[in-house]
Amino acid sequence: MDIKVITFDLDNTLWDVEPALLRAEKVQQDWLRQHRPGAVEAYDHDGLWEFKKAIWKRYPQLRHHVSKFRIQTLYELQVAAGYSEQESRSGAEQAFALFLEQRQQVQLYAEALSVLDTLSSRFTLGALTNGNADVYKTDAGDYFDFAFLAEDIGLGKPHPDMFHAALQRTGVEPCNVVHVGDDPEHDIAGARAVGMHTVWMNAREKTWPNGPPPSREISNLQQLPQAIAEIAAD
Numbered sequence: 001m002d003i004k005v006i007t008f009d010l011d012n013t014l015w016d017v018e019p020a021l022l023r024a025e026k027v028q029q030d031w032l033r034q035h036r037p038g039a040v041e042a043y044d045h046d047g048l049w050e051f052k053k054a055i056w057k058r059y060p061q062l063r064h065h066v067s068k069f070r071i072q073t074l075y076e077l078q079v080a081a082g083y084s085e086q087e088s089r090s091g092a093e094q095a096f097a098l099f100l101e102q103r104q105q106v107q108l109y110a111e112a113l114s115v116l117d118t119l120s121s122r123f124t125l126g127a128l129t130n131g132n133a134d135v136y137k138t139d140a141g142d143y144f145d146f147a148f149l150a151e152d153i154g155l156g157k158p159h160p161d162m163f164h165a166a167l168q169r170t171g172v173e174p175c176n177v178v179h180v181g182d183d184p185e186h187d188i189a190g191a192r193a194v195g196m197h198t199v200w201m202n203a204r205e206k207t208w209p210n211g212p213p214p215s216r217e218i219s220n221l222q223q224l225p226q227a228i229a230e231i232a233a234d
């Protein structure tokens, strides 16, 4: 197998996204409590979840646009609390800007940079994410030749459009690509369906769910160069 391109999922593949998301949610909530009192206080976790689900139902296309969806939620929370359309729009933008700033402050897995450095000398590296992380705002940015967000493509993984975008950009065949990701369905089943090789990044050492297994499984990025070498030798 002639492997030329490695594509990466980002959240929970190159970094643990949880700490950044928790911080981001907190600054967003703090801003609302301070500047739009009454907009979020009435909701507990489940209540907020119901509120979001109702928005998804009304705007199913926002499922693949995590940023637009969050802005819409922020907007509707304020409208529901009696704020004017204008206040709610500007409030949504300000709260979202704070959210996104924190959300981008991710801490790469300790071994990520050296592994990316090694791989980037031999392969074209790309990012494919359903989230709104910007790899170019992290220390890993220098190693990436391209990055596609589901919200730019219009459909998220496992939809083939995301993987086709990478093929189109690099001009290689699916059999020349290894996709690395933590999500069995979005990353592994999705990439496999278009004919790419797959590496399941299983940092939490879960059991593989049902369905065709990945080409290789790793629990630490340090194992990735070896996994790719094995795929190339298959």
Ligand SMILES: [Mg+2]
Pocket (backbone or CB within 6 Å): 009, 010, 011, 012, 013, 181, 182, 183
């Ligand atoms: Mg992920």
